Amino acid sequence: MLDFLPDKMRTIVMLPSQSIASTNVTSRYVKAAKHNTFVMETAAIADSETAKLDVLGASDTAGTGAGLITGLGTVQSTKTITGRLAAGALTIFVGTAALLPTVGKTVIINGVTYTMAGALSAADGEFVTAAHLVTCINTLQGDTLIAVAAGTTVSVYLLDPRKGGTLTETGTLEATKLVQGTLFATTIITVACDSLNMVDDDDIYLAAKATTVGTILLSVMLYQENQSNPNYGHATVVRVY
Numbered sequence: 001m002l003d004f005l006p007d008k009m010r011t012i013v014m015l016p017s018q019s020i021a022s023t024n025v026t027s028r029y030v031k032a033a034k035h036n037t038f039v040m041e042t043a044a045i046a047d048s049e050t051a052k053l054d055v056l057g058a059s060d061t062a063g064t065g066a067g068l069i070t071g072l073g074t075v076q077s078t079k080t081i082t083g084r085l086a087a088g089a090l091t092i093f094v095g096t097a098a099l100l101p102t103v104g105k106t107v108i109i110n111g112v113t114y115t116m117a118g119a120l121s122a123a124d125g126e127f128v129t130a131a132h133l134v135t136c137i138n139t140l141q142g143d144t145l146i147a148v149a150a151g152t153t154v155s156v157y158l159l160d161p162r163k164g165g166t167l168t169e170t171g172t173l174e175a176t177k178l179v180q181g182t183l184f185a186t187t188i189i190t191v192a193c194d195s196l197n198m199v200d201d202d203d204i205y206l207a208a209k210a211t212t213v214g215t216i217l218l219s220v221m222l223y224q225e226n227q228s229n230p231n232y233g234h235a236t237v238v239r240v241y
Helices: 005-007 128-142
Strands: 009-021 022-027 034-042 050-060 078-082 089-094 106-109 111-115 145-150 153-158 178-192 205-213 215-225 238-240
Touching: 009 022, 009 205, 034 050, 050 178, 050 215, 078 111, 078 178, 078 215, 089 145, 111 128, 128 145, 205 215
Parallel strands: none
Antiparallel strands: 009 215, 022 205, 034 178, 034 215, 050 078, 050 205, 089 153, 089 178, 106 111, 145 153, 178 238
């Protein structure tokens, strides 16, 4: 059982960790397996920056006929991460005692609002300090999130990343006083080989294309079903997470 995952799948580095500055980079093309899962991981993303992952299909390693893949319906093999939307983890700076955020400024995480106030009220999501904000988040969203403070900075993570999901923050930014950002973000695109609309699996090749607005550190990995595994079913699906 120790070799279960290596026996079932292989891992391919499509785009090694690199800083991409408002341009795009395309990986080499590799032969598709029955199931192909592309995972893009980014480091911090500023509020106005974006990182996009496209999975391209082609008929050879040179990229002949390359284009996005369309699965059932109109689902295409592309996903864009924007600023504080769809983050894997958040960072929130709460101003120092000498420079506290303005009363009424907000932090909104996955639809739950936390408000800068004159005193702590965990049940109402009202805070003054970073430690107070941690108490509020762990009180109101502790079933799905966990927040920790280091001085005046709060980090927010998913409580159980295995269940998937992301963090979206839409509160009111205040320069130097209440600053929210993305620690890291993840996007996943899974392509079933049948969805490429090609008859022969040997003629299907896939590549990852990463495009950024702003300078973002990112990498893309491909996880494939081993070719030796039995060919179960006929999924015709592109899934974007």
